[in-house]
Amino acid sequence: MKKLAIFDFDGTLIDSIHDVVRYLNEALSMYDFPTLTSDEYVKYLGGNIDEIVALILEENATPENIRQTKDTYLDIYYRAEKENTVPFPKSVEILRKLQDMGVLIAINSNRFNDSIATFTERHFSDIDFFMIMGHDFDYPSKPDPHAVLEIIKRADVDLSEVIYIGDSGTDIQTARNAGIDCVIVKWGYGNERDSEDEYVLEAIDDFDEIIKYF
Structure with a gap:
Protein backbone atom coordinates (compact mmCIF):
# COMPACT_ATOMS: atom_id res chain seq x y z
CA MET A 1 0.00 0.00 0.00
CA SER A 16 -5.30 26.96 -14.69
CA ILE A 17 -4.80 27.14 -18.43
CA HIS A 18 -7.52 29.70 -19.23
CA ASP A 19 -6.03 32.40 -17.02
CA VAL A 20 -2.44 31.54 -17.95
CA VAL A 21 -3.10 31.84 -21.68
CA ARG A 22 -5.15 35.02 -21.22
CA TYR A 23 -2.42 36.87 -19.33
CA LEU A 24 0.45 35.40 -21.32
CA ASN A 25 -1.21 36.66 -24.50
CA GLU A 26 -1.44 40.12 -22.96
CA ALA A 27 2.31 40.05 -22.40
CA LEU A 28 3.06 38.69 -25.87
CA SER A 29 0.86 41.34 -27.48
CA MET A 30 2.73 44.13 -25.72
CA TYR A 31 5.87 43.16 -27.65
CA ASP A 32 4.06 42.30 -30.89
CA PHE A 33 4.79 38.60 -30.57
CA PRO A 34 2.24 36.06 -31.88
CA THR A 35 -0.41 35.02 -29.34
CA LEU A 36 -1.58 31.49 -28.60
CA THR A 37 -4.72 29.43 -28.26
CA SER A 38 -5.01 27.10 -25.27
CA ASP A 39 -4.35 24.09 -27.49
CA GLU A 40 -1.20 25.69 -28.86
CA TYR A 41 0.02 26.60 -25.37
CA VAL A 42 -0.34 23.00 -24.12
CA LYS A 43 2.25 21.85 -26.65
CA TYR A 44 4.91 23.94 -24.90
CA LEU A 45 4.23 22.71 -21.37
CA GLY A 46 6.66 20.62 -19.36
CA GLY A 47 9.49 22.84 -18.23
CA ASN A 48 9.78 25.85 -15.95
CA ILE A 49 8.58 29.33 -16.91
CA ASP A 50 11.81 30.34 -18.65
CA GLU A 51 11.83 27.18 -20.74
CA ILE A 52 8.16 27.57 -21.69
CA VAL A 53 8.54 31.21 -22.73
CA ALA A 54 11.64 30.37 -24.78
CA LEU A 55 9.73 27.69 -26.69
CA ILE A 56 6.74 29.98 -27.26
CA LEU A 57 8.90 32.78 -28.66
CA GLU A 58 10.61 30.41 -31.12
CA GLU A 59 12.86 32.51 -33.40
CA ASN A 60 12.31 35.54 -31.15
CA ALA A 61 13.74 33.72 -28.13
CA THR A 62 16.68 35.97 -27.35
CA PRO A 63 17.70 36.24 -23.67
CA GLU A 64 16.27 39.78 -23.52
CA ASN A 65 12.96 38.83 -25.14
CA ILE A 66 12.58 35.84 -22.83
CA ARG A 67 13.30 37.97 -19.78
CA GLN A 68 10.99 40.87 -20.63
CA THR A 69 8.12 38.64 -21.78
CA LYS A 70 8.37 36.47 -18.67
CA ASP A 71 8.63 39.45 -16.32
CA THR A 72 5.69 41.23 -17.96
CA TYR A 73 3.56 38.10 -17.87
CA LEU A 74 4.35 37.44 -14.21
CA ASP A 75 3.57 41.05 -13.30
CA ILE A 76 0.18 40.83 -15.04
CA TYR A 77 -0.54 37.36 -13.68
CA TYR A 78 0.27 38.09 -10.05
CA ARG A 79 -1.89 41.24 -10.03
CA ALA A 80 -4.87 39.50 -11.66
CA GLU A 81 -7.68 37.87 -9.72
CA LYS A 82 -7.40 34.62 -11.75
CA GLU A 83 -11.07 33.79 -11.23
CA ASN A 84 -10.97 31.12 -13.94
CA THR A 85 -8.35 29.05 -12.11
Missing part, protein backbone atom coordinates in the same frame (compact mmCIF):
# COMPACT_ATOMS: atom_id res chain seq x y z
CA LYS A 2 1.13 3.54 -0.72
CA LYS A 3 1.81 6.00 2.09
CA LEU A 4 2.78 9.13 0.16
CA ALA A 5 0.93 10.76 -2.75
CA ILE A 6 2.89 13.35 -4.73
CA PHE A 7 0.66 15.40 -7.00
CA ASP A 8 1.50 17.56 -9.95
CA PHE A 9 -0.48 20.80 -9.68
CA ASP A 10 -1.53 22.39 -12.99
CA GLY A 11 -3.54 19.97 -15.08
CA THR A 12 -3.87 17.49 -12.22
CA LEU A 13 -5.36 19.24 -9.21
CA ILE A 14 -6.19 22.61 -10.69
CA ASP A 15 -7.40 23.87 -14.06
CA VAL A 86 -10.33 26.41 -10.23
CA PRO A 87 -9.89 22.85 -8.92
CA PHE A 88 -10.76 19.99 -11.22
CA PRO A 89 -13.92 18.09 -10.19
CA LYS A 90 -13.42 15.88 -7.13
CA SER A 91 -9.86 17.05 -6.47
CA VAL A 92 -10.74 18.66 -3.14
CA GLU A 93 -12.95 15.72 -2.17
CA ILE A 94 -10.29 13.11 -2.94
CA LEU A 95 -7.54 15.01 -1.14
CA ARG A 96 -9.77 15.18 1.93
CA LYS A 97 -10.42 11.45 1.69
CA LEU A 98 -6.72 10.64 1.39
CA GLN A 99 -5.97 12.92 4.33
CA ASP A 100 -8.60 11.16 6.43
CA MET A 101 -6.95 7.85 5.51
CA GLY A 102 -3.64 9.07 6.92
CA VAL A 103 -1.92 9.42 3.54
CA LEU A 104 0.84 12.02 3.29
CA ILE A 105 -0.01 14.49 0.51
CA ALA A 106 2.61 16.56 -1.32
CA ILE A 107 2.79 18.77 -4.40
CA ASN A 108 5.65 18.87 -6.91
CA SER A 109 5.29 21.47 -9.64
CA ASN A 110 7.27 23.71 -11.98
CA ARG A 111 5.05 26.60 -10.82
CA PHE A 112 6.61 28.94 -8.22
CA ASN A 113 5.87 28.11 -4.57
CA ASP A 114 4.19 31.43 -3.78
CA SER A 115 1.87 30.99 -6.75
CA ILE A 116 0.95 27.46 -5.64
CA ALA A 117 0.26 28.83 -2.16
CA THR A 118 -2.22 31.36 -3.58
CA PHE A 119 -4.42 28.57 -4.88
CA THR A 120 -3.94 26.04 -2.09
CA GLU A 121 -5.01 28.71 0.41
CA ARG A 122 -7.98 29.65 -1.75
CA HIS A 123 -9.21 26.20 -2.77
CA PHE A 124 -7.51 23.59 -0.55
CA SER A 125 -7.42 25.39 2.78
CA ASP A 126 -8.45 22.35 4.81
CA ILE A 127 -5.74 20.11 3.33
CA ASP A 128 -2.58 19.77 5.40
CA PHE A 129 -0.01 19.29 2.67
CA PHE A 130 3.07 17.45 3.92
CA MET A 131 5.30 19.40 1.53
CA ILE A 132 4.93 21.71 -1.45
CA MET A 133 7.94 21.94 -3.72
CA GLY A 134 7.58 24.26 -6.69
CA HIS A 135 10.15 25.72 -9.04
CA ASP A 136 13.29 27.03 -7.34
CA PHE A 137 16.04 28.56 -9.47
CA ASP A 138 18.63 27.08 -7.10
CA TYR A 139 17.61 23.54 -8.06
CA PRO A 140 16.70 21.72 -11.29
CA SER A 141 13.04 21.58 -12.22
CA LYS A 142 10.97 18.62 -13.41
CA PRO A 143 11.62 16.13 -14.90
CA ASP A 144 14.69 16.15 -12.67
CA PRO A 145 13.76 14.11 -9.57
CA HIS A 146 15.45 16.44 -7.06
CA ALA A 147 12.24 17.75 -5.47
CA VAL A 148 10.52 14.36 -5.46
CA LEU A 149 13.47 12.67 -3.79
CA GLU A 150 13.63 15.44 -1.19
CA ILE A 151 9.94 14.96 -0.39
CA ILE A 152 10.45 11.20 -0.06
CA LYS A 153 13.50 11.67 2.15
CA ARG A 154 11.63 13.95 4.54
CA ALA A 155 8.61 11.65 4.57
CA ASP A 156 10.94 8.76 5.50
CA VAL A 157 9.15 6.23 3.30
CA ASP A 158 10.41 3.66 0.81
CA LEU A 159 10.24 4.35 -2.90
CA SER A 160 7.75 1.50 -3.21
CA GLU A 161 5.39 3.36 -0.85
CA VAL A 162 5.14 6.45 -3.08
CA ILE A 163 2.99 7.22 -6.08
CA TYR A 164 3.23 10.23 -8.39
CA ILE A 165 -0.03 11.53 -9.86
CA GLY A 166 0.29 13.80 -12.89
CA ASP A 167 -1.10 14.55 -16.32
CA SER A 168 1.84 14.75 -18.72
CA GLY A 169 4.97 13.20 -20.13
CA THR A 170 7.04 15.45 -17.86
CA ASP A 171 5.34 13.88 -14.83
CA ILE A 172 5.96 10.39 -16.15
CA GLN A 173 9.63 11.14 -16.68
CA THR A 174 9.88 12.72 -13.22
CA ALA A 175 8.47 9.55 -11.64
CA ARG A 176 10.70 7.37 -13.78
CA ASN A 177 13.78 9.37 -12.82
CA ALA A 178 12.87 9.08 -9.14
CA GLY A 179 12.14 5.35 -9.38
CA ILE A 180 8.55 5.58 -8.16
CA ASP A 181 5.18 4.50 -9.54
CA CYS A 182 3.09 6.88 -11.62
CA VAL A 183 -0.60 7.33 -12.42
CA ILE A 184 -1.75 9.71 -15.14
CA VAL A 185 -5.05 11.63 -15.11
CA LYS A 186 -6.82 12.06 -18.45
CA TRP A 187 -8.50 15.40 -17.71
CA GLY A 188 -5.32 17.48 -17.72
CA TYR A 189 -3.00 18.87 -20.36
CA GLY A 190 -1.31 15.69 -21.48
CA ASN A 191 -2.06 13.64 -24.58
CA GLU A 192 -3.01 10.11 -25.57
CA ARG A 193 0.63 9.14 -25.96
CA ASP A 194 1.25 10.00 -22.30
CA SER A 195 -1.69 7.86 -21.20
CA GLU A 196 -0.29 4.89 -23.14
CA ASP A 197 3.27 5.16 -21.79
CA GLU A 198 4.36 1.72 -20.57
CA TYR A 199 5.78 3.16 -17.35
CA VAL A 200 2.34 4.36 -16.19
CA LEU A 201 0.44 2.07 -13.83
CA GLU A 202 -2.88 3.44 -15.05
CA ALA A 203 -4.45 6.39 -16.84
CA ILE A 204 -7.59 7.35 -14.93
CA ASP A 205 -10.78 9.14 -16.01
CA ASP A 206 -12.14 9.74 -12.51
CA PHE A 207 -10.30 10.89 -9.40
CA ASP A 208 -12.05 8.20 -7.34
CA GLU A 209 -9.87 5.61 -9.07
CA ILE A 210 -6.77 6.79 -7.20
CA ILE A 211 -8.10 5.66 -3.82
CA LYS A 212 -7.44 1.95 -4.44
CA TYR A 213 -3.68 2.51 -4.34
CA PHE A 214 -3.94 3.55 -0.71
